[in-house]
Amino acid sequence: MTDNAIEKSPLTLLGLGAMGTALARTWLAAGHPLTVWNRSPGRAEPLAAEGAAVAGTVAGAVAASRLVVVCLLDDASVDEALTGVDLTGKDLVDLTTSTPGQARARAVWARERGARFLDGGIMAVPPMIGAPGSGAYVFYSGSRALFDAHHDLLAVPAGTSYVGEDAGFAALHDVALLSAMNGMFAGVSHAFALIRKENIEPTVFAPLLADWLVAMTSSVHATAAQLADGDYTRGVVSNLAMQIAGNATLLRTAEEQEVSAELLAPYLALMERLLAGGRGTESTTGVVDLLAR
Ligand code: NDP
Numbered sequence: 001m002t003d004n005a006i007e008k009s010p011l012t013l014l015g016l017g018a019m020g021t022a023l024a025r026t027w028l029a030a031g032h033p034l035t036v037w038n039r040s041p042g043r044a045e046p047l048a049a050e051g052a053a054v055a056g057t058v059a060g061a062v063a064a065s066r067l068v069v070v071c072l073l074d075d076a077s078v079d080e081a082l083t084g085v086d087l088t089g090k091d092l093v094d095l096t097t098s099t100p101g102q103a104r105a106r107a108v109w110a111r112e113r114g115a116r117f118l119d120g121g122i123m124a125v126p127p128m129i130g131a132p133g134s135g136a137y138v139f140y141s142g143s144r145a146l147f148d149a150h151h152d153l154l155a156v157p158a159g160t161s162y163v164g165e166d167a168g169f170a171a172l173h174d175v176a177l178l179s180a181m182n183g184m185f186a187g188v189s190h191a192f193a194l195i196r197k198e199n200i201e202p203t204v205f206a207p208l209l210a211d212w213l214v215a216m217t218s219s220v221h222a223t224a225a226q227l228a229d230g231d232y233t234r235g236v237v238s239n240l241a242m243q244i245a246g247n248a249t250l251l252r253t254a255e256e257q258e259v260s261a262e263l264l265a266p267y268l269a270l271m272e273r274l275l276a277g278g279r280g281t282e283s284t285t286g287v288v289d290l291l292a293r
Contacts, residue, residue, distance in 0.1 A: 010065045013034060021046075035052065041054075062090060092115045095121075123136065
């Protein structure tokens, strides 16, 4: 296929919320014939003015293109929108946020209806979509053949990262990254709470905090290396016993600053459990194993 042919390949998009609208605009701007559908028709009007074909029904929108991208609120809304619609021969790309289990079930559901299926997890907020250098990308998993066939079109709004044939893997990668982000946000909240009542400008403190967090991210690779070879003492620079001695200072400081330790305490308790198991010379990597149920 020539570049010209790729640029002109058509697609359908179901869902014109904040994310769907951002995606639609990038495909229209790149010259792709785009058919759109949204439950509330009013949201399609601005896109019609920009060149999109507006379908009045989901069935009509799906019939318009082989490639059908779905970006609805949640998996239940995908079910509601697509139930009873003929998907035979379609390439269905579901960018709706889901759990790994929901994505795997949706892949089976799509196959049973004669469609190839690719799930996506969007690692961006709408203003990052189609913005050069924003770092936006989408995890994809499921049909490799579908991904390869439509890669150039899928790469228009954001970068692509294909993580495997297992349709659940995109959601799993997405949620794992978001979960780690929430842990970081929890730590950031605690840190700001500690300085809150003092004569310390949050805006002066912020770059110190941000730089420290960036410096600490190298620990992610050390943890991965230890998980990979099973030796949790390899390359340890701050062992668990030493860190736990320091935890008393963290808790005491929270008390002195009249700050609740409720965000900090669960992680420190897991470290204590490792120590009680005689693992004081290891890193904190064992916490990963403690979390497995
Ligand atoms: P919005 O809330 O802006 O839009 C939701 C969309 O889903 C609308 O088009 C809405 O239609 C439609 N919808 C909701 N319920 C149904 C239903 N039962 N049947 C048919 N359509 C339905 O959400 P976003 O566009 O921001 O998000 C879309 C997806 O993208 C979500 O899964 C979200 O997690 C994901 N995402 C969003 C990000 C963001 O920052 N916004 C970041 C990363 C991922 P209507 O207009 O009629 O209400």
